[in-house]
Amino acid sequence: MMHRIDQRFVELRREGRKALCVYLCVGDPSLEASGFLALEAIDAGADILELGVPFSDPTADGPTLARAAQRAIAAGATLERVLEVAARVRARSEAPLVLFTYYNPVFVAGEAKVARLAREAGVDALLVVDLPPEEAGPLRACAAAEGLGVVPLVSPTSHAARIEAIRRASTPLDGAPRAFVYSISMTGVTGASPSDLAAAARDAEGMRRSFDRPVLVGFGIDGGASARLAAGQASGGADGVVVGTALARRIEQAASGDEQRRAVCSFVGELRRALDEPA
Numbered sequence: 001m002m003h004r005i006d007q008r009f010v011e012l013r014r015e016g017r018k019a020l021c022v023y024l025c026v027g028d029p030s031l032e033a034s035g036f037l038a039l040e041a042i043d044a045g046a047d048i049l050e051l052g053v054p055f056s057d058p059t060a061d062g063p064t065l066a067r068a069a070q071r072a073i074a075a076g077a078t079l080e081r082v083l084e085v086a087a088r089v090r091a092r093s094e095a096p097l098v099l100f101t102y103y104n105p106v107f108v109a110g111e112a113k114v115a116r117l118a119r120e121a122g123v124d125a126l127l128v129v130d131l132p133p134e135e136a137g138p139l140r141a142c143a144a145a146e147g148l149g150v151v152p153l154v155s156p157t158s159h160a161a162r163i164e165a166i167r168r169a170s171t172p173l174d175g176a177p178r179a180f181v182y183s184i185s186m187t188g189v190t191g192a193s194p195s196d197l198a199a200a201a202r203d204a205e206g207m208r209r210s211f212d213r214p215v216l217v218g219f220g221i222d223g224g225a226s227a228r229l230a231a232g233q234a235s236g237g238a239d240g241v242v243v244g245t246a247l248a249r250r251i252e253q254a255a256s257g258d259e260q261r262r263a264v265c266s267f268v269g270e271l272r273r274a275l276d277e278p279a
Helices: 004-015 031-044 063-074 080-091 102-108 111-121 137-145 160-169 197-211 222-233 244-252 259-275
Strands: 021-026 048-052 098-101 125-128 181-182 215-218 240-243
Touching: 004 021, 021 031, 021 215, 021 259, 031 048, 031 063, 031 080, 031 259, 063 102, 063 244, 080 098, 080 111, 080 244, 098 102, 102 111, 102 125, 111 137, 125 137, 125 197, 125 215, 160 197, 181 197, 181 244, 197 215, 197 222, 222 240, 222 259, 240 244, 244 259
Parallel strands: 021 048, 021 240, 048 098, 098 125, 181 215, 215 240
Antiparallel strands: none
16 A cells, blocks of 8 residues: 555646645644644645644744744643644544654654654654754664655755765665655745745756655745745646745734634645646
8 A cells, every 4th residue: 555645746746736735833823723724724735734843942944933833832832742733633634744843852752652653643754854864764764664754855055975875865664655855945944035946946856866756845935936936847846845934924923713724724725726827
């Protein structure tokens, strides 16, 4: 049986569509609300959800996501509680779920325990943003034993030799899904001004050939137009995009729970329509 996350990419490829991966910081504005917002995002057209574990020192995240993490921690979000939300989402949807985290919560809880709890919650892959691929072997083994993938990240400063090293270190193990590669579109933190997203789409096409896996572009995507640029042409470019900060900003600015749900539905719908527009 094909893994859920791999099956989604097969379906998208057959339909000639780009993947829309949406990041939510779980616990912002509350643990209960995060589950509802996740389901709203799926209903509005998200193909994959990244469910973020809030961390006190999110070095890859800009001010918007850092504030979201602070609010989530204040609301009681922990790795275990994020996985409880993931389980509630899984009970309502078959959309692929990626657990996005920094390594410290994984280290504290234990790699094998996190992989087991993630699998029990219905998670499909782990994305550990600050774990170098050369150091990720033990976690990848624990994840594969539970049928989970570990998503590698490639930065715009990664030269050809470094990309090859990442590819070798992140080759999917037996039992794990192929999942995807996360291509960071620019240097710096999330939420910064968009870079050359058209170039990022072209780079993603080369990465897909190197890794023989789907490649999603993230960072700097703040609306439908930039999503289309980052995804590239229908016949090439990236396999899809990841959007987080722009959505977190809309959740932060909404004055009520109803407004938050409408904001998520409206913005994810905008991104979906832009990605699906004929070239």
